[in-house]
Amino acid sequence: MPQSQRQLEERQMRKERILSGALQVFKKNGIDGATMDEIANASGFGKATLYYYFKSKEDVLTAILLDGWLKIWESLEPVIGEQKSPRKTFINVLIKIAENAQNRPGLFEFLFNVPKVVKIENQPWKEYQERLYSVIKGLLEDGVKSGEFPNVNPNHMFKALGGLFMGLVFMGDREEPVTDKDVEKLLNQLITDPTISKK
Amino acid sequence: MPQSQRQLEERQMRKERILSGALQVFKKNGIDGATMDEIANASGFGKATLYYYFKSKEDVLTAILLDGWLKIWESLEPVIGEQKSPRKTFINVLIKIAENAQNRPGLFEFLFNVPKVVKIENQPWKEYQERLYSVIKGLLEDGVKSGEFPNVNPNHMFKALGGLFMGLVFMGDREEPVTDKDVEKLLNQLITDPTISKK
DNA sequence: CTAATTTTCGACTATTAATTCGATAAATAT
DNA sequence: ATATTTATCGAATTAATAGTCGAAAATTAG
Numbered sequence: 001m002p003q004s005q006r007q008l009e010e011r012q013m014r015k016e017r018i019l020s021g022a023l024q025v026f027k028k029n030g031i032d033g034a035t036m037d038e039i040a041n042a043s044g045f046g047k048a049t050l051y052y053y054f055k056s057k058e059d060v061l062t063a064i065l066l067d068g069w070l071k072i073w074e075s076l077e078p079v080i081g082e083q084k085s086p087r088k089t090f091i092n093v094l095i096k097i098a099e100n101a102q103n104r105p106g107l108f109e110f111l112f113n114v115p116k117v118v119k120i121e122n123q124p125w126k127e128y129q130e131r132l133y134s135v136i137k138g139l140l141e142d143g144v145k146s147g148e149f150p151n152v153n154p155n156h157m158f159k160a161l162g163g164l165f166m167g168l169v170f171m172g173d174r175e176e177p178v179t180d181k182d183v184e185k186l187l188n189q190l191i192t193d194p195t196i197s198k199k
Numbered sequence: 200m201p202q203s204q205r206q207l208e209e210r211q212m213r214k215e216r217i218l219s220g221a222l223q224v225f226k227k228n229g230i231d232g233a234t235m236d237e238i239a240n241a242s243g244f245g246k247a248t249l250y251y252y253f254k255s256k257e258d259v260l261t262a263i264l265l266d267g268w269l270k271i272w273e274s275l276e277p278v279i280g281e282q283k284s285p286r287k288t289f290i291n292v293l294i295k296i297a298e299n300a301q302n303r304p305g306l307f308e309f310l311f312n313v314p315k316v317v318k319i320e321n322q323p324w325k326e327y328q329e330r331l332y333s334v335i336k337g338l339l340e341d342g343v344k345s346g347e348f349p350n351v352n353p354n355h356m357f358k359a360l361g362g363l364f365m366g367l368v369f370m371g372d373r374e375e376p377v378t379d380k381d382v383e384k385l386l387n388q389l390i391t392d393p394t395i396s397k398k
Numbered sequence: 399c400t401a402a403t404t405t406t407c408g409a410c411t412a413t414t415a416a417t418t419c420g421a422t423a424a425a426t427a428t
Numbered sequence: 429a430t431a432t433t434t435a436t437c438g439a440a441t442t443a444a445t446a447g448t449c450g451a452a453a454a455t456t457a458g
Contacts, residue, residue, distance in 0.1 A: 004456085007404085014405095032231035035445060046407035051447065156363055156385070163362035164355055186355070203426090208432085213435090234415060245437035247418080256416065344450095 014016065015053050018043045019067065022060050027106055031061065062123065069128035072077065072100050080135060086143035092166060093184045098178035112166065122160045133158075202289065214252050217242045218266065221259050226305055230260065231319065242304075261322065262286050267310045268327035279334060285342035290382050294365060297377035311365065 018133040021043025025034040036057055040047040054060045079092045090180075140157050143149035164186060220242025224233040233258055239246040253259045278291045300307040339353035348356075361386055 003404095008455090009405095036447080037445075040407095047446095048407050048409095048448080049405075052407095053407070057446065156366065159362035159366040160359035161362070162361070163358035166360040167355065206426090210434095236415075239437095246416095247437050247439095248435075250417070251437095329407085381451095 011043070011053075014045075015063070018045065018050060018053055019060065023064055023107060023110065026064070027110055030116070045070060051132075061118070062125070064107075064123040065111065065114065066121070066128075067123040068107050069132075072097065072108075072111075073128040073131060075100055076132065076135075085148060086139045087148040090136070090139040090143060091173050091180055091187065093139070094183045095178055095180055097165075098183075102177060109166075136161075210252075213244075214262070217252055218259065218263050219251060222263055222306060222309065225260070225263070228314070232273055262316070263306075263325070264313065264322070265324040265327075267303075267306050268324040268331075271296065271307075271310075272330060273373065275331065275334075284347060285338045285345060286347040289338040289342060290379055292338070292398060293382045294377060294379055295365075297382075301376060302393070303348045308365075335360075342343065362387065 018039070021041075022034070022039045025039045025042050028034075029038070034057075036047050037052055039060070040050055043050075046119060050060070054063065063123040076093060076096050079096050080089065082089065082092075084092070097108075137154055138156055140149065144151055209297035217238070220235070220240075221238045224241050227233075228237070233256075235246055235249055238259070239249055242249075249259070251261065275292060275295050278295050279288065281288065281291075283291070285313045294309075300382060336353055336357055339348065339356050345352055
């Protein structure tokens with residue numbers, strides 16, 4: 001009756017294995033195109049076993065998303081905690097995200113694109129996503145206020161950055177980690193640091 | 200046996216009516232979520248009649264997309280034809296797209312987002328989409344070469360612009376047409392015209 | 399070792415929705 | 429006015445697939 005620690009851990013492993021197979025299939029066929037049969041194959045279990053671990057297909061998807069966002073958020077927390085300048089923090093946040101993206105390739109592109117396809121009502125991962133977005137927007141605003149960024153509309157910056165960053169991290173065929181130099185360069189193409197390039 | 204002109208036109212009308220109902224439903228429920236029954240209702244025909252005019256659900260979707268991209272492209276051709284400076288042409292192209300987007304609200308957001316959801320193999324509309332993208336990229340490159348844009352990576356610019364522009368045109372609650380002032384302003388937030396703001 | 403429990407799974411069921419059928423009506427032609 | 433062509437549609441068919449069932453194998457407990 002007393003579930004042993006090992007038992008619990010193995011259970012967790014199996015869940016992760018299913019999630020990983022599911023991600024593959026979701027990415028290949030799209031969310032609606034993915035079938036439980038194929039997910040079962042991809043993860044090496046029988047279909048019925050999926051339902052032993054997860055309530056439904058939707059539940060599987062939600063688990064992938066929640067887990068993904070949670071891990072991003074956790075890796076970001078310390079960076080956000082450090083009391084550096086908005087610009088410095090901002091750059092570190094981007095680097096951290098890039099790091100995440102490169103550790104688990106595929107997952108993050110999925111994470112950032114899936115909201116367009118899913119009914120987002122009471123999705124538990126939505127909270128973490130929103131937190132991340134509001135932190136970034138906050139940093140932009142603070143940076144503008146403190147004069148570290150030139151006076152552009154933070155909302156516009158945010159959107160432009162989205163396109164740029166996704167391009168850099170996801171589409172890129174690069175293997176090497178994204179360095180702060182990369183991010184600085186990218187950033188300088190959009191907004192020159194007024195404290196440096198006073199010219 | 201000789202289909203009268205009017206007959207052909209009425210037929211065309213009916214097809215458009217179906218397409219318009221279908222777009223509504225696609226937008227509301229997503230592509231996979233949309234049912235032919237609902238499309239039939241929305242467009243005021245019986246379900247079987249849809250199949251009299253279109254081969255399949257996919258065919259309906261393709262027709263929407265092809266028609267949309269074709270119309271964008273046609274409206275853009277003259278603007279591209281005029282031999283103005285890259286920067287001027289670039290701005291005019293953006294304005295034209297914005298115009299299109301406002302004339303048929305809903306369609307264009309759909310047009311620009313749907314590729315993420317659809318298997319894009321031999322899609323006839325893909326060609327027009329690619330043409331548009333390559334024109335824009337070309338203008339950016341020419342602008343950089345001629346010194347009208349500062350020397351940023353055109354690929355990055357392109358992506359950043361995507362985010363920005365979509366924000367301005369689609370998300371915005373604005374009713375008024377997008378003017379060249381708007382586009383200039385937007386543009387200047389990203390890239391200052393070196394021929395003006397030499398400071 | 400035997401009983402309980404956890405895990406696994408292929409076959410079955412139920413549902414949903416795309417597509418087709420067959421009949422009928424409306425319009426057009428002769 | 430009759431025949432032919434064009435248009436319409438609800439009902440039936442079919443296909444796909446999410447989710448369930450009941451049995452059995454593996455593991456753990458006493």
